[in-house]
Amino acid sequence: MSYHYELWNSCLNIIKDNVNEASFNTWFAPIVPVKFENKIFVLQVPSQFFVEYIEEKYIDLLRMTLTRVAGNGTRLEYRVLIDKTSGTGTQIPSTAEHSRPNTTNYNAQQNTIVSPYKRMQLPEIDPQLNPSYNFNNLIEGRSNKLARTAGISIANDPGKTVFNPLFMYGKSGVGKTHLANAIGVMTKQLQPHKRVLYVSANTFQIQYTDAVRNNTQNDFLNFYQTIDVLIMDDIQEFAGKTATQNTFFHIFNHLHQLGKQLVLTADRSPLEMAGLEQRLLTRFKWGLSAEIEKPDFELRQSILKSKIYRDGLEIPEVVVDYIAENVVDNVRDLEGVLISLLAHSTLTNMPIDIRLAEKIIGRIVNMTPKVTTIEQIREVVCDYFKLSVDAISTKSRKLEVVQARQIAMYLSKNMTKNSLSMIGNCIGQRDHATVLHACKKVVDLMDTDKHFRKNVEEIEDRLRK
Numbered sequence: 001m002s003y004h005y006e007l008w009n010s011c012l013n014i015i016k017d018n019v020n021e022a023s024f025n026t027w028f029a030p031i032v033p034v035k036f037e038n039k040i041f042v043l044q045v046p047s048q049f050f051v052e053y054i055e056e057k058y059i060d061l062l063r064m065t066l067t068r069v070a071g072n073g074t075r076l077e078y079r080v081l082i083d084k085t086s087g088t089g090t091q092i093p094s095t096a097e098h099s100r101p102n103t104t105n106y107n108a109q110q111n112t113i114v115s116p117y118k119r120m121q122l123p124e125i126d127p128q129l130n131p132s133y134n135f136n137n138l139i140e141g142r143s144n145k146l147a148r149t150a151g152i153s154i155a156n157d158p159g160k161t162v163f164n165p166l167f168m169y170g171k172s173g174v175g176k177t178h179l180a181n182a183i184g185v186m187t188k189q190l191q192p193h194k195r196v197l198y199v200s201a202n203t204f205q206i207q208y209t210d211a212v213r214n215n216t217q218n219d220f221l222n223f224y225q226t227i228d229v230l231i232m233d234d235i236q237e238f239a240g241k242t243a244t245q246n247t248f249f250h251i252f253n254h255l256h257q258l259g260k261q262l263v264l265t266a267d268r269s270p271l272e273m274a275g276l277e278q279r280l281l282t283r284f285k286w287g288l289s290a291e292i293e294k295p296d297f298e299l300r301q302s303i304l305k306s307k308i309y310r311d312g313l314e315i316p317e318v319v320v321d322y323i324a325e326n327v328v329d330n331v332r333d334l335e336g337v338l339i340s341l342l343a344h345s346t347l348t349n350m351p352i353d354i355r356l357a358e359k360i361i362g363r364i365v366n367m368t369p370k371v372t373t374i375e376q377i378r379e380v381v382c383d384y385f386k387l388s389v390d391a392i393s394t395k396s397r398k399l400e401v402v403q404a405r406q407i408a409m410y411l412s413k414n415m416t417k418n419s420l421s422m423i424g425n426c427i428g429q430r431d432h433a434t435v436l437h438a439c440k441k442v443v444d445l446m447d448t449d450k451h452f453r454k455n456v457e458e459i460e461d462r463l464r465k
Contacts, residue, residue: 003036004033004034004035004036004041004042005033007033007036007041007069007070008031008033008041008043010069011062011065011066011069012028014065014068014069015028015061015062015065018061019058019061022257023257026253026254026257027050027053027054027057027058030045030046030050031043031044031045032044034079036070039070039071039073039074039075040074040075040076040077041066041070041074041075041076041077042077042078042079043076043077043078043079044078044079044080045078045079045080046080046218047080047218047221047222047225048080048222049222049225049226050080051078051080053258062076125195125197127184127188127196127197127198128197128198128199129181129184129185129188129196129198130181130185130198131185133177133178133179133181133182133185134181134182134185134186135148135151135152135155135182135185135186137306137310138175138178138179138182139299139302139303139306141295141296141298141299141302142293142296142298142299143174143292143293143294143295143296143299144174144175144179144292144293144295144299146288146290146291147166147168147179147290147291147292148179150163150166150288150290151166151179151182151183151186151263152186154166154183154187154229154261154263155182155183155186155187155190156186156190158187158191158194158228158229158260158261159228159229159259159260159261160259162287162288163287163288164256164261164262164286164287165252165256165261165262165263165264165283165284165286165287165288166183166261166262166263166264166287166288166290167264167265167266167270167284167285167287167288167289167290168180168263168264168265168266168290168291168292169265169266169267169268169269169270169289169290169291169292170267170291170292170293170294171267171294171329171330172267172330172332173329173330173331173332173333174292174293174294174295174330174331175292175295175331176233176265176292177233177265178331179292180198180231180233180263180265181198181231183229183231183263184196184197184198184229184231184263187229194228194229195226195227195228195229196227196228196229196231197224197227197229197230197231198231198233199230199231199232199233200232200233200234200237201232201233201234201235201236201237201238202234202237204232204244204248205237205238205241205244207220208220208243208244208247212243217247220247221247221250221251224251224255225251225254225255227255227260228260228261229260229261229263230251230255230260230261230262230263231263231264232248232262232263232264232265233265234265234266234267235264235265235266235284236266236267236268236273236276238275238276238280239273239274239275239276240275242277245276245277245280246277248280249277249279249280249283252280252283253283256283256286262287264284269289269291270284270285270289293454294328294329294330294457295330295331295334297324297325300323300324300327300328300334301320301321301324303331303334304320304323304324304334304338305320307334307335307338308320308338311338311342313338313342314352315338315341315352316352316353318354319341319352319353319354319357322354322357322358323337323338323357323361326361327361328461328464337357337360337361340360340363341356341357341360344356344360373416374408374412374416374418374422374423374426374427375426376463377408377411377412377415377416377463378392378408378412378426378427380459380462380463381404381407381408381411381459382404382408384404384455384458384459384462385400385403385404387400387401387404391404392404392405392408392427392428393427393428393429394428395428403445403452405427405428405438406438406439406441406442407442407455407456407459408427409423409424409427409430409434409435409438409439409442410438410439410442410443410456411456411459411460411463412426412427413435413439415460415463419432420432420435420436421435423435442456
């Protein structure tokens with residue numbers, strides 16, 4: 001083994017005892033000793049940013065270690081790898097006092113020491129944010145409250161909260177992209193110096209492919225490692241793309257270790273993702289995983305009223321309620337119905353009323369007949385919970401039977417015009433007080449039990465189909 005390798009191995013043994021395993025593997029294991037001549041120790045490193053970080057965080061440790069192993073007067077220089085294939089690189093002196101180069105490394109024109117790894121002012125970047133997606137027009141509701149609250153906390157202090165990464169998931173059109181952009185917009189407003197970048201997973205994949213084709217992977221990696229707040233949309237699109245996942249893994253690790261903020265969105269939870277490496281999925285769960293659900297009736301109502309007010313429209317409240325009741329899947333459909341209503345009314349000179357709303361909604365979303373019978377509700381509820389149709393009419397006190405019975409009563413009250421007495425009579429010969437108690441119990445559980453609420457909403461969806 002060459003002498004410089006022996007020296008560096010001795011240095012690594014000392015460094016190992018002074019840093020944690022993760023830091024050692026990230027910042028010291030990749031370093032390759034090149035030579036030791038005339039008291040100058042040359043170390044090869046992967047990138048410019050790599051040097052900058054070492055000089056900022058570990059130079060005192062390096063100074064002490066080199067002096068101990070190689071003696072006083074040892075100077076340190078870095079060889080930054082430019083082309084992995086050819087092994088070419090550029091050699092740069094350390095900025096540490098013990099490692100300053102001699103006069104041969106002076107700039108002839110300015111007669112000053114060249115120190116390119118002194119912390120540089122990075123150029124401004126386009127954050128690629130949509131300013132119209134902000135917190136001012138992101139209406140809060142039960143379905144998005146957790147994610148919205150966490151997003152505001154992040155924007156006030158990116159990288160310093162426990163919500164890192166923030167992983168938001170939900171079906172298309174529920175507001176994930178809006179919220180992700182809102183975090184970036186607010187961050188730039190409060191802290192303009194922060195390097196914020198919004199990028200879709202698809203765009204990231206294209207950029208990476210171009211970098212590989214043009215042999216500029218180092219530049220690609222270095223750029224993303226300078227970001228303070230990285231917002232990645234539709235992360236599920238990385239499925240099956242091993243090389244891209246590997247690159248993003250290293251970017252994620254680097255940013256997270258430096259206390260930078262990561263915000264990720266997907267159409268499903270980390271547990272439901274297929275085609276992504278386990279090490280990535282594990283990291284997605286380090287911070288907060290927040291589901292953004294379909295907007296409930298109150299939120300749909302608030303979104304409609306807010307947009308109507310902002311756009312200066314005049315739409316009867318009964319029409320607003322009708323839209324909110326029938327357009328249930330996502331926010332995009334709500335906005336589409338409003339735009340279509342306005343356009344149709346303007347072009348045909350027709351008033352905006354229930355009849356027109358029904359016509360427009362029928363073209364945009366699937367209009368399904370409402371369930372009007374208690375029998376239909378009872379059948380769907382029992383089928384959902386895998387119970388016999390007659391089960392909820394018995395006096396059984398098993399939890400699954402009791403909850404199914406209460407849900408059937410609750411839905412019968414909300415989705416039919418039958419009296420409480422009629423509902424109770426059809427579901428186990430109960431009185432109206434029992435029905436009232438059941439409805440209250442369901443409402444309370446929906447407010448406190450996310451799983452229970454999901455069950456009720458899924459049954460409602462089945463009944464509308």
